[in-house]
Amino acid sequence: MRVHKVTFAVLAVAAGLSLTACQNGDADAGQSAPSSTSTVLPGSNASSTGGSSGTQSPDQSVAKPSAATGSGGSSSGGTGTGTGTGTSANAKVGKCTTDELEFTAKDNTIDGDPDGTVVVELTNGGGRDCTISGYAGVDLKTNAGTVSAKRTGQATTSTVLKNGKSIDFPINYPLNKSGGSGVRITGLVVTPPDETKSVTLTWPGAASLPVTDGPGASVKVGPVGSAGQGG
Incomplete structure (x- = not known):
């Protein structure tokens, strides 16, 4: 009877260690996921270690409004359609009356x-x-x-x-x-x-x-x- 109790205890400890190892493995896998989806917002100077997403993409710079050239694209601050208006406006200055x-x-x-x-x-x-x-x-x-x-x-x-x-x-x-x-x-x-x-x-x-x-x-x-x- 005593031999059976010892064997049962050993089996219980082994099962517990196996369960703990599985839980630690799942936790490590969950912690590594955010680094692959890191996002830098337009205009942000923050850096990221999640691969290439740590630098701004070309789309982020285009989105910045440019009143001087009218090339603000779809940004709410843009005033042109991509062709600009400053040069053409100067070229059409009317005569002095x-x-x-x-x-x-x-x-x-x-x-x-x-x-x-x-x-x-x-x-x-x-x-x-x-x-x-x-x-x-x-x-x-x-x-x-x-x-x-x-x-x-x-x-x-x-x-x-x-x-x-x-x-x-x-x-x-x-x-x-x-x-x-x-x-x-x-x-x-x-x-x-x-x-x-x-x-x-x-x-x-x-x-x-x-x-x-x-x-x-x-x-x-x-x-x-x-x-x-x-x-």
């Missing part, structure tokens, strides 16, 4: 020069950028009629005139050195390039033109962006 420009005329004659110079400044006050190029139309009102300025023939360039910025052009005219009253100037009429609407300004230069106007002594206008002594 008369109603958007502020006009200022000032005397810019240098002592000793044979001709007088008036500079007309155009300031963009339209609340947007605009393009301007070419020659403005210039007419001097006088007591003897209208005198239209002739172009100097200088090359022209197209300029994007930022909102609030200015550009100018020169008007050269013969000085009245005859000692007489000459032709009295009563006003300055300016029409911006590619526009038909004009503005009338107070003439800031010499009061009169000579009565006779020989070759090379006519009123001349330079292109926008060439302020100073004209050609």
Whole structure:
């Protein structure tokens, strides 16, 4: 009877050890599973030891919005469709109109020069950028009629005139050195390039033109962006 009790006890201990070993094996298997499914969220700087998932994938960087290029994709912060809008918007800047420009005329004659110079400044006050190029139309009102300025023939360039910025052009005219009253100037009429609407300004230069106007002594206008002594 005693032999049977000892044998039963040995069998019970062996069974217990076998059960414990099985339980430990299952626990180890359960602990290793999370490392293979680790996920790094977009924008996260966290690192992971679970294989290649520790680095951000290309999809994670694409998902970041980019207002500068409009390539935000499906991200809620994106503003474009992948083609961008900044470059095309700049390429479609409209021309400067008369109603958007502020006009200022000032005397810019240098002592000793044979001709007088008036500079007309155009300031963009339209609340947007605009393009301007070419020659403005210039007419001097006088007591003897209208005198239209002739172009100097200088090359022209197209300029994007930022909102609030200015550009100018020169008007050269013969000085009245005859000692007489000459032709009295009563006003300055300016029409911006590619526009038909004009503005009338107070003439800031010499009061009169000579009565006779020989070759090379006519009123001349330079292109926008060439302020100073004209050609």
